[in-house]
Amino acid sequence: MSYLLLYIFVMKTHKKQTHNPLRPSAVRMNMIAACGINCALCIGHHRDKRQCPGCRQMDTDKPNYCRKCVIRTCPQILNSRSGFCFECTDFPCKRIRNLDKRYRQNYGVSIVDNLLYIKTHGKQSFIRKEKAKWTCPQCGSLFSMHREICLTCTAQNKWKGQYSGEKT
Numbered sequence: 001m002s003y004l005l006l007y008i009f010v011m012k013t014h015k016k017q018t019h020n021p022l023r024p025s026a027v028r029m030n031m032i033a034a035c036g037i038n039c040a041l042c043i044g045h046h047r048d049k050r051q052c053p054g055c056r057q058m059d060t061d062k063p064n065y066c067r068k069c070v071i072r073t074c075p076q077i078l079n080s081r082s083g084f085c086f087e088c089t090d091f092p093c094k095r096i097r098n099l100d101k102r103y104r105q106n107y108g109v110s111i112v113d114n115l116l117y118i119k120t121h122g123k124q125s126f127i128r129k130e131k132a133k134w135t136c137p138q139c140g141s142l143f144s145m146h147r148e149i150c151l152t153c154t155a156q157n158k159w160k161g162q163y164s165g166e167k168t
């Protein structure tokens with residue numbers, strides 16, 4: 001193997017090790033959007049090509065609907081200390097309620113619950129809870145909340161469509 005090929009191989013391996021979105025360590029606070037979506041569980045972040053880096057990151061490879069999201073540029077968010085909607089006097093506003101309804105119905109996730117949990121128990125507790133909940137018990141990869149099976153080993157993702165909390 002030439003040095004060039006060896007270099008490419010090493011760099012690709014290194015990139016896979018340090019940027020693997022399927023590892024539970026991908027769940028970090030800078031992956032939790034202002035609206036409460038955990039971007040580390042998004043299929044847009046898990047895909048191989050044009051991987052979205054998450055709401056709070058640069059817009060490169062972000063889909064249009066998230067690039068143009070009015071929640072993340074809401075003046076009340078931009079002026080908030082926490083950077084989360086729970087701090088807002090209008091929370092949960094109509095936009096958040098609509099998004100929450102869509103996520104509860106389609107994916108079994110309540111973004112309002114996520115935000116209230118962070119507000120009450122803190123960021124680190126939320127991260128620990130999300131890692132424990134969304135890690136595949138069979139292979140240790142992270143589930144996507146948008147898929148019914150683990151993308152690594154095809155084990156069933158029991159959480160998708162399993163919302164059972166309070167309705168807002």
Ligand code: SF4
Pocket residue numbers: 033037038039040042043044045052053054055056062063066
């Ligand atoms: S597509 Fe949207 S929800 Fe998914 S990771 Fe990107 S910013 Fe987050």
Ligand code: SF4
Pocket residue numbers: 070071074075076077084085086088089090091092093094095096
């Ligand atoms: S809850 Fe408040 S900060 Fe969040 S999008 Fe609605 S108005 Fe903006």
Ligand SMILES: [Zn+2]
Pocket residue numbers: 136137138139140141150151152153154155
């Ligand atoms: Zn798995």
